[in-house]
Amino acid sequence: MAAERRLPHNAEFKLKAIDYAKEHGNRPAAREFSINECMVRRWRQQEDELRLTRKTKKSFRDHKARWPGLEDRLYRWISEQRAGGRNLFTVAIWIQAKAIANQLHIEEFKAGASWCFRFMKRWQLSVRTRTTVCQQLPADYEEKLVTFRSYCKSKLSEKIYSHTV
Numbered sequence: 001m002a003a004e005r006r007l008p009h010n011a012e013f014k015l016k017a018i019d020y021a022k023e024h025g026n027r028p029a030a031r032e033f034s035i036n037e038c039m040v041r042r043w044r045q046q047e048d049e050l051r052l053t054r055k056t057k058k059s060f061r062d063h064k065a066r067w068p069g070l071e072d073r074l075y076r077w078i079s080e081q082r083a084g085g086r087n088l089f090t091v092a093i094w095i096q097a098k099a100i101a102n103q104l105h106i107e108e109f110k111a112g113a114s115w116c117f118r119f120m121k122r123w124q125l126s127v128r129t130r131t132t133v134c135q136q137l138p139a140d141y142e143e144k145l146v147t148f149r150s151y152c153k154s155k156l157s158e159k160i161y162s163h164t165v
Contacts, residue, residue, distance in 0.1 A: 008058040009035070009058065010056050010057065010058050011053050011054065011055050011056070011057050011058075012055040012056070014043045014046075014050055015047075015050055015055075017029050017032075017033045017040055017043060018047050018050070020032055021040050021044060026040045026041055026044075046060070065119075065122060067101070067106055067109060069104060070097065070100050070109070071119060071122070071123070073100050074093070074096060074097050074119070075123050075125075077100075078093065078125065088127065089127060090116045093111075093116055094113075095111075097109075097111040097115075097119075
């Protein structure tokens with residue numbers, strides 16, 4: 001007999017199963033909703049998280065960082081680099097992450113491409129190229145603005161331009 005494929009269930013479905021299990025027990029809830037009893041037990045352990053999440057969420061895949069101290073320091077370094085106007089690439093982030101790991105005496109840390117992209121996703125970062133910096137306004141721009149407005153008013157008062165509707 002082939003194993004039945006598991007289906008993803010959203011938070012609303014899981015909460016219905018939890019409520020039913022509280023009244024009738026885990027096994028009857030599993031039979032009622034056509035799921036495994038172990039799923040009901042696991043969902044009951046996650047009940048607080050499920051009640052706080054949106055009803056359409058299907059799983060808790062966003063994992064916490066394994067080395068939060070390293071990631072905090074790396075995020076501060078990235079912020080400093082960006083504030084200084086420097087471009088950052090994933091390779092530079094890997095190198096700095098390895099250097100911070102060495103400072104913190106983390107031996108099992110291996111900064112790779114997948115770790116870097118997960119780190120950037122956790123901290124809502126993106127690799128982006130620096131765009132051109134806008135032009136600086138001239139020192140006497142207020143004076144030029146006033147003269148331009150007076151010029152426009154004088155031309156309108158001369159009735160060179162007719163207002164057509």
